[in-house]
Amino acid sequence: EKTLYGPQDAGIFIMERKSVTGALYNSSSAWLLEFYSSWCGHCINYAPTWRALASDVLDWNPAVRIGVINCADEENTAICKDYGVQFYPTFRFFGAFTKDFTQGENYKAEADREVPTVRHVIIDYLESLPAEHRPSACPSLQPISSSDITSLLTQKEPHYTAIIFESETSYVGREVILDLMQFENIAVRRALNSDKAMLEKLGVVSVPSCYLIYPNASHGLINIVKPLRSVVSSHLKSLPGVRKKAGAHSALPESLPSEDKEEDVAWKDYDKSKLYAADLESALHYLLRVELATHQTLEGEKLKTFKDFVTLLYKLFPGRTHVVKLLETLQEWLVSMPLDKIPYDAILDLVNNKMRISGIYLTNHVEWVGCQGSRAQLRGYPCSLWKLFHSLTVQAAVQPDALTNTEFEGDAQAVLKTMRRYIREFFGCRECAQHFEAMAKESVDSVKTAEEAALWLWRKHNVVNKRLAGAPSEDPKSPKVEWPTADLCPACHEEVNGLHSWNEKEVLAFLKRHYSAKEISLQYADPNEDAKNDNLHAKDPGGGADPGLKKPHDQPIVRPDFINKLVPKPIEKEKSSEHQEGNKMSVSFLGLGFSNIDMSLCVVLYITSSLFLMIMYFFFRVRSKRWKIRYNRPYV
Numbered sequence: 001e002k003t004l005y006g007p008q009d010a011g012i013f014i015m016e017r018k019s020v021t022g023a024l025y026n027s028s029s030a031w032l033l034e035f036y037s038s039w040c041g042h043c044i045n046y047a048p049t050w051r052a053l054a055s056d057v058l059d060w061n062p063a064v065r066i067g068v069i070n071c072a073d074e075e076n077t078a079i080c081k082d083y084g085v086q087f088y089p090t091f092r093f094f095g096a097f098t099k100d101f102t103q104g105e106n107y108k109a110e111a112d113r114e115v116p117t118v119r120h121v122i123i124d125y126l127e128s129l130p131a132e133h134r135p136s137a138c139p140s141l142q143p144i145s146s147s148d149i150t151s152l153l154t155q156k157e158p159h160y161t162a163i164i165f166e167s168e169t170s171y172v173g174r175e176v177i178l179d180l181m182q183f184e185n186i187a188v189r190r191a192l193n194s195d196k197a198m199l200e201k202l203g204v205v206s207v208p209s210c211y212l213i214y215p216n217a218s219h220g221l222i223n224i225v226k227p228l229r230s231v232v233s234s235h236l237k238s239l240p241g242v243r244k245k246a247g248a249h250s251a252l253p254e255s256l257p258s259e260d261k262e263e264d265v266a267w268k269d270y271d272k273s274k275l276y277a278a279d280l281e282s283a284l285h286y287l288l289r290v291e292l293a294t295h296q297t298l299e300g301e302k303l304k305t306f307k308d309f310v311t312l313l314y315k316l317f318p319g320r321t322h323v324v325k326l327l328e329t330l331q332e333w334l335v336s337m338p339l340d341k342i343p344y345d346a347i348l349d350l351v352n353n354k355m356r357i358s359g360i361y362l363t364n365h366v367e368w369v370g371c372q373g374s375r376a377q378l379r380g381y382p383c384s385l386w387k388l389f390h391s392l393t394v395q396a397a398v399q400p401d402a403l404t405n406t407e408f409e410g411d412a413q414a415v416l417k418t419m420r421r422y423i424r425e426f427f428g429c430r431e432c433a434q435h436f437e438a439m440a441k442e443s444v445d446s447v448k449t450a451e452e453a454a455l456w457l458w459r460k461h462n463v464v465n466k467r468l469a470g471a472p473s474e475d476p477k478s479p480k481v482e483w484p485t486a487d488l489c490p491a492c493h494e495e496v497n498g499l500h501s502w503n504e505k506e507v508l509a510f511l512k513r514h515y516s517a518k519e520i521s522l523q524y525a526d527p528n529e530d531a532k533n534d535n536l537h538a539k540d541p542g543g544g545a546d547p548g549l550k551k552p553h554d555q556p557i558v559r560p561d562f563i564n565k566l567v568p569k570p571i572e573k574e575k576s577s578e579h580q581e582g583n584k585m586s587v588s589f590l591g592l593g594f595s596n597i598d599m600s601l602c603v604v605l606y607i608t609s610s611l612f613l614m615i616m617y618f619f620f621r622v623r624s625k626r627w628k629i630r631y632n633r634p635y636v
């Protein structure tokens, strides 16, 4: 995944796995980091505001720096996990001079994220820092007292001193102090409007007001028509003799590696009317190895949601057999685990097939085809997630028996409910999740059949398309329009009384075709060797579908022996596994393949050698007893 930010964005420090810990360790400044995901529409929409903020507080750099880290970049997955970031965008503060690892402090949940609010939240954070974590360059943000003002007015300083009179809740004074912190020949102070006599003496009639003491000790109120932070700051910066300190910029860690790998992914021609296995498998890869991997452990509702989701995937995923086998292995392992808390690394080991079980494999990188964007941060994962869930709803509708003997049997809303829980618990784009939850709450209960479920998701996806049309996350090459367009399905479109109307019967038929297992294209799919072999095994002699695709419910899944032993067999499968007894299967151990015959020979050899050893033992015991009796030697 590419970045939303680049070296051209002034004041934004682009962090990566290798640089983030070093940058935060013992830093002389505090930090505000945005953990974002380059595919997340809300992060894309928010990027201009974050850029504006970074450039707005550029002069505050010695006190606080603004950084970003792209958690959608798989290089950064581990670091985002270490920082406990699961949703995007997430904003975290880090104090200066931190020597121990910390996950930082969350940005105040109740505050909005507009530039002025973020500035205020930064100031609150700086003020809240204990002395040992305060940036050394940060000037005092505390208001000065009346006696301080009196002494400033009487003593002669070689520089300007600006005093901002304001109410206690105003941030203007503190903002101007930070704006001017890198400028020489000027000091800025803040004073409250509580001492009325002092205000009267200095002629301050309204707040905020800026009172200026010149280097020659003369002083007076500055006549600023609009006492706004930006106006006051630029006035003070333009005073004669006031200029930025030499070397102010050299204190910045310019050496932080920037995400300037600009290599562009080659465009793949594809057919919009097709569903690509590469997209579905990339979705699984991303959600299993990146999105879910940000969780250290799964427990409670998260674990239940994950288990249910994997069950549905295994039963309904219309993909290649080696992927379905992986899902089956994962599902059975999850069912067999009596634990109510599972470390995600254990799941990853299984997904990565660390046991090297033959015939199970999931691509280990993303390869977007129907979901590729004309720019790298567009489309990708969210697109593939939609496609994945549409496929599941459609498969549930076309295979009514697929969920028999599972807890979902007879539940028309099974996929939608699980999708809703997945999106709520795991989908990185928080605001997307909130929108989806609102839609589900409103109408998902009205769904009574699996076909209605497929149509419900189609309808709601179109609501999202309509809402997002023209948004910055829209790819001009793939405009967000109500789908399927007339070129894909002319029969879906009708006019009633001159108004456009959907023919839902035709839409359902189209969905069943488009998201059917038979129609999936293997073009650009991962040609991994394991995958290739597996395709050959599963080749459909009747032709039609691409080779290697799971045919609806007719392929018994071959389960490796030791998994059979590890996993209690579900009752419905007893029969089919009997058929498999004679199957030639291999278990790979230390890179060697052992067949069932090898394993049986091992057991026979083991028993024979044990028997032999026992016989030898008794033989010598009896002999030694005879010796004792014959020669009367009790010590032998």
Ligand SMILES: Cc1cc2nc3c(=O)[nH]c(=O)nc-3n(C[C@H](O)[C@H](O)[C@H](O)COP(=O)(O)OP(=O)(O)OC[C@H]3O[C@@H](n4cnc5c(N)ncnc54)[C@H](O)[C@@H]3O)c2cc1C
Pocket: 040, 041, 042, 370, 371, 378, 379, 380, 382, 383, 384, 385, 386, 387, 390, 423, 431, 432, 433, 435, 436, 457, 458, 459, 460, 461, 462, 464, 465, 468, 471, 473, 474, 475, 478, 479, 480, 482, 483, 484
């Ligand atoms: C649950 C969910 C909620 C989201 N909410 C938001 C949000 O609130 N704000 C935001 O900015 N982004 C949101 N997103 C992301 C957004 O919807 C898109 O996925 C993303 O912008 C990529 O768009 P895309 O152009 O690839 O097309 P997508 O909308 O992702 O569509 C992917 C593909 O699905 C097919 N398709 C399109 N419409 C339908 C339909 N009605 N029925 C069946 N198939 C269809 C088409 O082949 C299309 O190319 C959400 C994503 C998900 C999964």
